[in-house]
Amino acid sequence: MSRLKRICIYPKDVQRITGRSERYGRKLLQQIRRHFEKDQHQFVTIKEFSEYTGINEAEIEQYILD
Structure with a gap:
C-alpha cells in the first residue's frame, strides 16, 4: 500500500x-x-506554491516528505 502524500x-x-x-x-x-x-x-x-515560485512540484515534494 502506498503512503499518502501531503498536499x-x-x-x-x-x-x-x-x-x-x-x-x-x-x-x-x-x-x-x-x-x-x-x-x-x-x-x-x-501546486500553488510551485506555480507561484516556479519550482517544480517534484523538487518540492523531495523536501517535504520524510
Missing part, C-alpha cells in the same frame, strides 16, 4: 526549500494566499 505546504517546508527563515516562510505563504485570493485560514497547496 499542503507550511512555513517550515518553505524554510527547508529556500534556506531562509521560518518567518520568511510565513510571509511568503501569506503573499501566495493573497495572489490566489484565499482567506487567512485556507491552506496553500504544493
Whole structure:
C-alpha cells in the first residue's frame, strides 16, 4: 500500500526549500494566499506554491516528505 502524500505546504517546508527563515516562510505563504485570493485560514497547496515560485512540484515534494 502506498503512503499518502501531503498536499499542503507550511512555513517550515518553505524554510527547508529556500534556506531562509521560518518567518520568511510565513510571509511568503501569506503573499501566495493573497495572489490566489484565499482567506487567512485556507491552506496553500504544493501546486500553488510551485506555480507561484516556479519550482517544480517534484523538487518540492523531495523536501517535504520524510
